[in-house]
Amino acid sequence: MSSQSFALLYPYLLGLSALIFTLGVIGVLARRNALIIFMSVELMLNAANLAFVTFARQLNQLDGQVFVFFVMVVAAAEVAVGLALITTIFKTKKSTNVDDISAMRG
C-alpha cells in the first residue's frame, strides 16, 4: 500500500468515524442486554480510534497512533472488569437484561 493512500479522503474517514460512533450510541440507548451494550461501547472506542489515526495522518505526526495504543489498553482493562461484573451479576440475577438489575442489593 502506498504511503499516499487515502490522501484525499480525510473528511470522509472522519465522517465514517462519526457514523460508526453514532451507531454505537444508538446500540447503547436502544438495547437492553448488558453484553450488547458493552459491545456498542467498544464500537464507539473503535470509531474514536479511527478519528485519532486519521488526524495523526493528516497532521503527519505519530502521537495520535500512540494515543490509540493507550485507548486499546484502557479498553482491555475496561472489558476485563466489566465482563467480571456481568458474570457476577448473572450468578445472582440469572439475566443480562439491564432492566432486571434495578436493586442496589442482590
Add this chain to the structure above:
Amino acid sequence: MATDIILFVILAAIAIVSAIGMIVTRNAVHSALLLVVVMCALAIFFLGLGGPFIAMVQVAVYAGAIMVLFLFVVMLLGAERVGAQSGLKWQIPAALALGAALLVVSGLLLFSTQTTAAVEPQPAAGFETILPEACAEDVAEIQASGVVQGTPCLVGDSLFTTYLVPFEVVSILLLAAMVGAVVLTRRPREQGA
C-alpha cells in the same frame, strides 16, 4: 488514486453494514462476530493511514483477545439468545432520534470551515528518535517520502521516551483491572477455611 477510493467505499460499506447488524441482531454471538468484522475493516484503514503497528495491534488485541473474552463470557453465561425487548415502548424511536441528532451535530462540526482550516500538516523532516542509530531505516524512509509511518520501532521509541509516564500509569491500570477481575469473579470463601 482511484484504487483507494474503491477500497474506502468497500471497507466503509462493510464496516457500516456490520455495525448496523451488530446492534440489530438478536443473537449475542452474531453480534460479537460482526463486531470482529468491523474491527478488521478498521484495521485495514489503519494500515492505509500509515499505522502498520496499530493495525496489527488492532487485529491481535482487539479482534483477537478482547472479542474472544466477549465470546467466552457469552457462551459461559449461555446468553446467546437475547430475549424480546421489554419495558419502554418509545425507547428505540428515542434512541434513533438522539443518534440522528448526534450525527447532525458531529457532521456540522466536522465539515465546518473552522475545523478544516485549523489542520495544517507538519513536515516530517525534523523526525528524531532517542538514539540516532535506532530505527535508522524507518527514519530514512520517512525523510525520503515525507510521510510519517507508525512502524513498531518508531511507536516503541515514542512510548518509551515521550510517553513513558502514561505508559507506566497504564501498566498499573492493567494490573489493577486484572486483580479486580479476579476478586470480582472468585467464589466467596467458606467460613473458617
